Amino acid sequence: MQFTGDGQILEQKKRGVVNPYPPLYSFNFRGIPMNFFFLIPSSTIRTSTPKKIKSVIGGQKRVDVFSRIMLNLCRWKDRCDAKLVVVLYLSHPEENLTFTIPLDSISSPIENELEATEFMIHLLNSPDELGITIEKQDFSTLLSNLASDCNFFYLTSSGEDISQLDEDSMKSKNLCFILGSQMDLTHTQEKNLSKFNPTLISVGDREYLASHVVSIINHYLFTKFK
Numbered sequence: 001m002q003f004t005g006d007g008q009i010l011e012q013k014k015r016g017v018v019n020p021y022p023p024l025y026s027f028n029f030r031g032i033p034m035n036f037f038f039l040i041p042s043s044t045i046r047t048s049t050p051k052k053i054k055s056v057i058g059g060q061k062r063v064d065v066f067s068r069i070m071l072n073l074c075r076w077k078d079r080c081d082a083k084l085v086v087v088l089y090l091s092h093p094e095e096n097l098t099f100t101i102p103l104d105s106i107s108s109p110i111e112n113e114l115e116a117t118e119f120m121i122h123l124l125n126s127p128d129e130l131g132i133t134i135e136k137q138d139f140s141t142l143l144s145n146l147a148s149d150c151n152f153f154y155l156t157s158s159g160e161d162i163s164q165l166d167e168d169s170m171k172s173k174n175l176c177f178i179l180g181s182q183m184d185l186t187h188t189q190e191k192n193l194s195k196f197n198p199t200l201i202s203v204g205d206r207e208y209l210a211s212h213v214v215s216i217i218n219h220y221l222f223t224k225f226k
């Protein structure tokens with residue numbers, strides 16, 4: 001298609017020639033929708049500190065990193081029948097808390113940064129109101145629990161290209177993508193993770209924001225397996 005810049009793209013979208021929304025992709029194993037987990041530890045986010053919109057956006061605890069991850073994953077969740085689940089792990093020694101957030105259980109819309117930030121504040125201040133499961137556990141217990149029905153993929157720029165995520169690895173188990181938030185995993189976390197023999201995958205030589213990495217993973221899965 002030759003691009004003339006005279007409004008043809010907008011016109012085609014209006015007429016439905018260019019679909020602005022990608023079709024629904026199917027990820028299931030023997031008819032059961034797969035779960036895609038995104039496990040992201042943070043050592044800085046604390047439940048104890050008061051959180052307001054102003055202190056969260058650009059604040060040192062970097063709750064905003066998670067707001068963006070939530071926003072980006074919510075945009076993908078309606079495009080496939082896999083269940084997307086965010087596992088936020090607060091690794092500060094006084095926390096050791098896991099928040100397991102199935103995105104289809106969120107009733108309030110997350111369509112922009114403000115809504116994503118409000119969700120995060122609500123989640124950290126009063127998770128019970130949102131019906132989110134919280135467990136106090138160390139990182140290795142969390143990994144053991146997930147490993148029972150997940151294949152692990154550790155996101156690192158020094159891993160193998162994401163294209164090694166092929167049909168064989170998609171079969172038989174749910175997928176769990178593990179990545180750092182504003183910081184990489186610690187040595188201890190990596191050591192714990194290594195016991196589960198994760199596949200190391202890279203989305204390129206450069207370092208990307210965690211919220212970008214989750215989008216790249218979804219983009220890859222949805223274009224490869226559509």
Ligand SMILES: C[S@@+](CC[C@H](N)C(=O)[O-])C[C@H]1O[C@@H](n2cnc3c(N)ncnc32)[C@H](O)[C@@H]1O
Nearest residue numbers: 155156157179180183184202203204206207208
């Ligand atoms: C913002 S980065 C972490 C901080 C970064 N390593 C730094 O200090 O500059 C967030 C996480 O996204 C993942 N990540 C970033 N770039 C990546 C890449 N090119 N390939 C795979 N994973 C990547 C890693 O898990 C990383 O810990």
